[in-house]
Amino acid sequence: MMRAFTLGSGSAGNAILLECGDTRVLIDAGYAARTLARRLAEIQVAPESISAVVLTHEHIDHVRGVGVSQSRWGWHVFGTKGTLDGVRDLDNERATAVAPLTPLTIGAIECTLVRVPHDAAAPTAVLASHAASGYRVAIAHDLGQVPEMLAQAMADVDLLMLESNHDEEMLRTGPYPVHLQRRIRAETGHLSNREAGLVLSERASTRWREVVLLHLSETNNTPRHATTSAERALRGARAVRPVTAAPQDAPAGPFGAGRGGRLQLSLAI
Ligand SMILES: [Zn+2]
Numbered sequence: 001m002m003r004a005f006t007l008g009s010g011s012a013g014n015a016i017l018l019e020c021g022d023t024r025v026l027i028d029a030g031y032a033a034r035t036l037a038r039r040l041a042e043i044q045v046a047p048e049s050i051s052a053v054v055l056t057h058e059h060i061d062h063v064r065g066v067g068v069s070q071s072r073w074g075w076h077v078f079g080t081k082g083t084l085d086g087v088r089d090l091d092n093e094r095a096t097a098v099a100p101l102t103p104l105t106i107g108a109i110e111c112t113l114v115r116v117p118h119d120a121a122a123p124t125a126v127l128a129s130h131a132a133s134g135y136r137v138a139i140a141h142d143l144g145q146v147p148e149m150l151a152q153a154m155a156d157v158d159l160l161m162l163e164s165n166h167d168e169e170m171l172r173t174g175p176y177p178v179h180l181q182r183r184i185r186a187e188t189g190h191l192s193n194r195e196a197g198l199v200l201s202e203r204a205s206t207r208w209r210e211v212v213l214l215h216l217s218e219t220n221n222t223p224r225h226a227t228t229s230a231e232r233a234l235r236g237a238r239a240v241r242p243v244t245a246a247p248q249d250a251p252a253g254p255f256g257a258g259r260g261g262r263l264q265l266s267l268a269i
């Protein structure tokens with residue numbers, strides 16, 4: 001069994017915690033170290049208990065706190081060579097480049113990086129699994145398109161965490177200048193609500209327990225627009241599942257245990 005928390009998701013910062021027993025892996029560290037520490041404290045996780053960080057790409061909203069966190073808490077950092085080369089304050093003694101599609105074992109969690117199209121050096125999505133239970137999660141944000149290989153892998157996970165960056169109409173009529181709109185819409189930009197919906201309807205899987213929407217734009221989207229679009233897509237594919245839009249400014253989760261698991265948690269509190 002694996003538990004997933006978002007510490008925050010969006011252009012102001014990104015970090016997702018995966019936990020299997022004593023193994024804790026952070027996917028991205030896009031907040032200042034003190035913010036990461038505070039959000040981890042909110043979900044009762046000590047920063048020193050984190051086994052490693054896997055970086056998806058070198059954009060600042062994904063790596064902001066990684067250098068300081070490394071020296072403060074000794075985190076080991078993994079990512080593609082292109083990603084690691086793009087992070088300036090990394091301690092190379094505690095950083096290891098990983099080739100895409102080469103499984104990486106961190107304690108009880110196995111991670112595989114899958115290249116995605118995005119305007120960074122060598123950006124990836126992350127597939128993570130717990131060997132003992134077979135539980136799998138896919139984390140894909142900051143991608144302009146979903147490569148076929150990744151789409152196939154997504155259909156075979158228990159928890160799907162997928163970017164739903166912008167509402168296309170809000171982007172078109174919003175305050176962003178045309179060149180920025182074009183960059184977001186590009187094949188190397190970000191997935192819109194409609195594009196995320198297409199993946200959900202075309203790849204709908206009975207295996208999914210829950211869908212978490214990531215990296216929502218605070219200017220060109222709302223949680224309501226994103227979740228409504230995703231729920232409609234799932235309904236159309238007869239695959240109704242709980243859908244949550246990950247917030248930017250607070251931790252959320254645990255995700256992926258299904259309704260039963262989350263109900264137990266709230267009863268325990
Ligand atoms: Zn980003």
Ligand SMILES: [Zn+2]
Pocket residue numbers: 057059118120142
């Ligand atoms: Zn990015």
